[in-house]
Each structure stands twice: as C-alpha cells, then as structure tokens.
Amino acid sequence: MEKNAILSIQHVTKIYETIGEGVKALDDVSFELYEGELLAIMGTSGSGKSTLLHLLGAMDRPTSGKVLLQGHFDENMFKEPQATFYRRENIGFIFQSFNLLKDLSVEENIALPLILKGTLDELIDEKVDQMLEMIGLERWRTHRPVELSGGQQQRVAIGRALITSPPIVLADELTGNLDFNTSTDILKMLIQLKEQLNQSIIMVTHDPSVATYADRVLFFHDGKIVDEYTCSKTAEDMEMILKKFKLILETVA
Numbered sequence: 001m002e003k004n005a006i007l008s009i010q011h012v013t014k015i016y017e018t019i020g021e022g023v024k025a026l027d028d029v030s031f032e033l034y035e036g037e038l039l040a041i042m043g044t045s046g047s048g049k050s051t052l053l054h055l056l057g058a059m060d061r062p063t064s065g066k067v068l069l070q071g072h073f074d075e076n077m078f079k080e081p082q083a084t085f086y087r088r089e090n091i092g093f094i095f096q097s098f099n100l101l102k103d104l105s106v107e108e109n110i111a112l113p114l115i116l117k118g119t120l121d122e123l124i125d126e127k128v129d130q131m132l133e134m135i136g137l138e139r140w141r142t143h144r145p146v147e148l149s150g151g152q153q154q155r156v157a158i159g160r161a162l163i164t165s166p167p168i169v170l171a172d173e174l175t176g177n178l179d180f181n182t183s184t185d186i187l188k189m190l191i192q193l194k195e196q197l198n199q200s201i202i203m204v205t206h207d208p209s210v211a212t213y214a215d216r217v218l219f220f221h222d223g224k225i226v227d228e229y230t231c232s233k234t235a236e237d238m239e240m241i242l243k244k245f246k247l248i249l250e251t252v253a
C-alpha cells in the first residue's frame, strides 16, 4: 500500500520562555502522519503531548522546525489571521471534556464547522443527516447537550470534528471522561468512521488500552520521540504497548 504523508513534522522544537532557563517542551521532533492513519501519541505527564497538539492546531507556534500539510509549507501558518484560517480549513478537534455549545442542539453543534466554512444550506442539511446516522443519534437531533449522556456528547463532538472531512483530526484524551464500556463504544465508532471516511487522526492518550485502537503509536518522553510501535491488530498489541510504556516509566523512576 502506498503511504501518503498528510502531515509532516520536521525538527520541531518548542521552548516556553519563562523566568530563568525556559522549558524545552518539544525537542527536535520529526514524524509523519499518513493519510487515513490513526496515530496515537503516548507519553507520561509533561512529555509534551499537549504542546504538540497545540502546535499542530496552530494555537501556539514552534520555536523552530516546520509543519507541512499535504507537502505544503506555509511560514505564516502560526500567525493571525492565517492561523484561524488554517484551523477552520484543516483541523477537527475532539476534547476530553466534549466542549459542545450548550445552547445549540445536537444538529446545530454538528453543523457549526460547515456554517463557519460558508457551506450552502442544502448541503449542510444533507451532510448533517448523514453524520447523525453514522453516529447513531438521529433521534436526538433537536436535543441539547445537557440532555445527553457523556458518551452521546462525545459522539456529537466526533460528528462535529469530522463533518467537514478535515485533512487532520486532533483528539486529546477523548475517552478521559468516560467509563470503560462507553470508551470502548466511542473508540469502535471512531475507527468505523475513520475507515468509512479515510480520516487521518492524531490522538493523545496516556492509556495503553486506548492506544491499541491506533494503527501506530509514538512514545514521547521529555519532549522527544523515544519509541514507536505499529499495531498488528492482535492481542499482542496490548502486551507490546504496555511493555514499551513500562520501559519508559522505569527510566523516569
């Protein structure tokens, strides 16, 4: 199978300027995200995962290094107004805390990225209908987030992130607020949508059982990629991911 890099991160370093020395949150990080790939970023607390997602979402800028989207480098992507445009056109976000707009209905929340992009009304209706069916929430379309369970809210958030078929979806601990069974449902749904839509996704997690759903796992420590694992989609994955993660934890201790 031909692998196309949708995103290429090249020698990215991020130093937070603080009083004193400054904190190197990312240290010469390079990797690629392939089209249709679900890539998991695993690492201990403070290893640079959130910093990485912030940079890839153009919510902050790297100190040095490049981010190429579909082979294209835009040196202004981290400056406004280009950063806002980049986010709107290219990124879908899924958060741990769902982040739905409480005064909007399920269908209005899902439609929002399409509206922001100036999509025609007829097309919005058609796409939202299709998405509601894919996430299994047709019956809930006019309800407000507060009337839904956590799992249902995260389904809406996933629908909203994927509705525009963005080149990249970024997910930060997307099952962090859900119980085990609901997490399993959500991850299975995400995989199904990923396959159907050929969606490229980067998900940050500290949970080995979540990482087993990925196609590939990058292990971060101290702002660097210290290990990598390609999932075989067998029981071996859990064993290998746990083993690699434990090795990293042991070097910290």
Ligand SMILES: Nc1ncnc2c1ncn2[C@@H]1O[C@H](COP(=O)(O)OP(=O)(O)O)[C@@H](O)[C@H]1O
Residues within 6 Å of the ligand: 016, 017, 018, 023, 024, 025, 043, 044, 045, 046, 047, 048, 049, 050, 051, 052
């Ligand atoms: N805004 C900031 N200012 C200074 N240091 C920060 C800031 N954000 C994160 N850091 C530091 O950068 C490192 C990486 O943090 P982060 O990316 O949040 O890690 P993770 O998400 O893996 O827990 C940590 O040492 C953290 O304290």
Ligand SMILES: [Mg+2]
Residues within 6 Å of the ligand: 049, 050, 051
């Ligand atoms: Mg974090």
